[in-house]
Amino acid sequence: MRLLDKKEINFAPLLSIGQTIVLIFIFFISLANSGRLGKIASSKPTLVELQDGTSIRAIPIGEKERTDQAIMDFVGRTMMNLMSWNALPKSSDENLDPRKLKLDPGVQIAEKKLTTNTWGAGFALSEDFRASFLREIAALTPSDVFTGDTQSALLVRYLSPPEKISEGKWRIGMVANLVVFKGKDQSGNAISFNKTVYVRAIDTPPLPNNPSVQLLAAYNARKAGMEIYRIQDLDLGR
Numbered sequence: 001m002r003l004l005d006k007k008e009i010n011f012a013p014l015l016s017i018g019q020t021i022v023l024i025f026i027f028f029i030s031l032a033n034s035g036r037l038g039k040i041a042s043s044k045p046t047l048v049e050l051q052d053g054t055s056i057r058a059i060p061i062g063e064k065e066r067t068d069q070a071i072m073d074f075v076g077r078t079m080m081n082l083m084s085w086n087a088l089p090k091s092s093d094e095n096l097d098p099r100k101l102k103l104d105p106g107v108q109i110a111e112k113k114l115t116t117n118t119w120g121a122g123f124a125l126s127e128d129f130r131a132s133f134l135r136e137i138a139a140l141t142p143s144d145v146f147t148g149d150t151q152s153a154l155l156v157r158y159l160s161p162p163e164k165i166s167e168g169k170w171r172i173g174m175v176a177n178l179v180v181f182k183g184k185d186q187s188g189n190a191i192s193f194n195k196t197v198y199v200r201a202i203d204t205p206p207l208p209n210n211p212s213v214q215l216l217a218a219y220n221a222r223k224a225g226m227e228i229y230r231i232q233d234l235d236l237g238r
Contacts, residue, residue, distance in 0.1 A: 064168035064201045066226060071162040074124075074224045075172050075197050081121035082137060083154035083178055083193065087146045106146050112138035113146060123221035126200075126229040133231065142180070152180045154193065168201040173234050198230035 087104040106113035114122075114137060122134045144150045160173035174195050179188040207219045 066170075066201055068162050070224065071170055071172060071199055071226065072159045074226050075174065075199060075228070076156050076159055078121055078124045078221070078228060079174060079176070079195075079197065080154045080156065082118055084152055085115050085118060085141055085145045086151040087115055088148050088151070101148070103146060103148055109134055109138040112141065113143075114138050114141060115145065120217035121221055123218040124226075124228055126227045129229050129231075144182075150180065150182050152178060153188075154178050155190075162199070165198075169199070171196055171198050173197075175234070194234040195231050196234045197228055198232075199226050199228055201225060202227050 087106065089101055089104070104116050106115055107119040109119075112135075114134060118137060118141075119134070122130050122137075125133055142150045145152075154176055155178075156174060156176045158173075158175040162170040162172045164170050174193075174197055176193045176195075177190040178193040179190045181188045202222065202225060204219070204222050204225050207216070211219065
């Protein structure tokens with residue numbers, strides 16, 4: 001009887017296949033990691049030069065995205081400029097007689113007037129909302145603001161974190177008091193001014209050379225890349 005020859009098993013093909021699978025697995029892991037690293041690298045602050053020549057550090061975000069802090073800053077600043085009325089020029093000398101100062105003549109809106117600062121802040125409102133809202137503010141502005149006898153200040157007590165409505169649109173709650181100062185009475189009369197403010201992202205074109213007063217005011221009001229398109233009473237019961 002002949003003994004059967006024992007056949008040797010060749011492991012080389014199996015090892016080659018295993019190595020190929022491992023290399024493919026490593027390749028996909030490398031791709032995933034490089035993608036994550038790319039996102040991290042792209043989110044690092046970069047130095048951006050503004051149109052006025054100043055440089056700031058900025059993090060790239062989507063065209064229609066805005067940070068919560070940017071939205072809150074824009075809303076707070078815009079609402080204070082809209083509702084704080086003062087025709088007196090800025091002066092470091094508190095002893096100057098208001099009657100000797102050059103007062104803001106205001107801007108005519110229909111039969112009423114707005115302070116120039118309020119008029120400029122109005123460019124932060126959308127075009128389908130701006131005219132009607134400015135007429136309301138003009139109707140509220142006391143005529144003796146323009147004689148220097150009355151001033152107002154909007155004191156914002158609380159701004160809620162922005163609530164996203166849809167892409168590029170948010171609403172934010174504001175709790176504030178409109179304080180009116182008359183004559184020498186500096187205690188002021190406070191009126192509740194609680195509103196829900198609706199904001200959307202916009203594109204702000206660069207400022208051309210030698211801009212007009214109107215164009216410069218519009219640019220300053222909209223350079224944050226946002227506009228307010230609705231303001232309504234805040235329902236504190238919700």
